Amino acid sequence: xxxxxxxxxxxxxxxxxxxxxxxxxxxxxxxxxxxxxxxxxxxxxxxxxxxxxxxxxxxxxxxxxxxxxxxxxxxxxxxxxxxxxxxxxxxxxxxxxxxxxxxxxxxxxxxxxxxxxxxxxxxxxxxxxxxxxxxxxxxxxxxxxxxxx
Numbered sequence: 536x537x538x539x540x541x542x543x544x545x546x547x548x549x550x551x552x553x554x555x556x557x558x559x560x561x562x563x564x565x566x567x568x569x570x571x572x573x574x575x576x577x578x579x580x581x582x583x584x585x586x587x588x589x590x591x592x593x594x595x596x597x598x599x600x601x602x603x604x605x606x607x608x609x610x611x612x613x614x615x616x617x618x619x620x621x622x623x624x625x626x627x628x629x630x631x632x633x634x635x636x637x638x639x640x641x642x643x644x645x646x647x648x649x650x651x652x653x654x655x656x657x658x659x660x661x662x663x664x665x666x667x668x669x670x671x672x673x674x675x676x677x678x679x680x681x682x683x684x
Contacts, residue, residue: 546629561643574604579637584626
């Protein structure tokens with residue numbers, strides 16, 4: 536059982552490490568970081584815009600992180616904030632430059648997913664994601680309720 540835990544933990548750690556390295560390398564080319572990419576891609580799904588609070592929920596980030604990210608993206612001309620005196624209820628929308636950056640990110644992600652998915656059948660991928668989701672939910676339950684005595 537411990538060997539299974541180690542194998543799982545090491546694999547997840549390696550995957551996370553390499554994902555972040557690839558993302559950092561790609562985003563550095565645009566003068567951005569991974570959290571910026573996540574926000575740009577999320578915003579591309581909401582043409583009408585989203586509030587900072589909604590962006591926090593969708594991205595799984597805290598308000599301070601989203602606030603810093605939105606400020607930087609605004610400075611770079613990639614997003615705008617409209618209405619509600621620029622607070623957490625203001626709508627955050629992509630500019631034309633933001634849409635272009637988001638599309639470039641999405642294309643790089645598509646390429647990366649295509650490369651890492653070679654030699655993995657659709658059936659295996661489907662089962663993998665189902666298992667990963669189940670493990671994630673079980674871990675969430677344990678983190679919220681603790682391990683049984």
